[in-house]
Amino acid sequence: MNNLKRRLDEIGANWADDLPFVMWYDRTTPKVATGQTPFSLVYEAKAVIPSEVKVSTHRYANATEEGNQVEMASSLDTIDEPWTSAQIRMAAYKQTAARSYNKNVRLRTLQVRDLVLKKVFPNTKN
Template sequence: MRKDAMEFAKKCDACQRHAHVSHQPAEPLHQKLEEIGGKLAEELPLVLWADKTTPKVATGQTPFSLVFGAEAVIPSEVRVPTHRYGCITEDRSQVEMASNLDTIDELRTSARIRMASYRQTVARSYNKNVKVRTLQVGDLVLRKVFQNTKNQQAGKFAYNWEGPYQVESTVGNGAYRLMTLEGQMVPRSWNITHLKKYFT
């Protein structure tokens, strides 16, 4: 009898539509290791100077040094010479630059390895809270109601979920294409975090 009561409650339409929105990840973190160097070279003009010359946690290097093979001389060092700027001669500068250019590939490889390690640490931390949920083609689902689509007149009695919709296809990485029960396609794909299974 208890099992029957639980099954009956699980299929309650109003209960499903008013259910709280879970903030627990439903899909593991999907990583994409970007190419260091060329990507940074394209983005350098768009980024603030301070950001270019600040070492990043992920790589342990400044973006400037990864692209150009040497640390930047900041404008204040030219006006008020520091030991690094004041003690360098043109000949020594050429030797240092040649040395930096010879070792730039190793520096970038080291940064790439460190970034991969950093991303694995972030993914491990994120994935330990994941409660995997998957859907199959044909499943009925409810879609999260967003602030801009919520019925403002309903106040606190507004639904948290709308639908039901049918899963039309799997896009990949926890994303699904939906269609209405009348067979009309819903625009764009939807992530599993914005969907929940609907029981009838």
């Protein structure tokens, strides 16, 4: 969300016109937690970005319908690999974040008759 907000702040007043491009950028950028793009995790393929269509890169210029079908059929054998690696990376990322957060936690043991502040919420008042 911070990256999305930063990109829209850079655009300024014309943010509504560029929102689809910013969203496409966000969906095709690899995330730190998974190491994959959200697009590749959903569709199991690399996205063709709009600039590749305009400039006609090698990958886009040589793509054919038959070649795409062959690529998709050959990738069925390794269909679970990106998800598995993303899950492993996400678990490691969560452990790192938890370790970083928990290093400032101080343990306290409470004894009988210690004063403790109890916050009462309206739904648990009774």
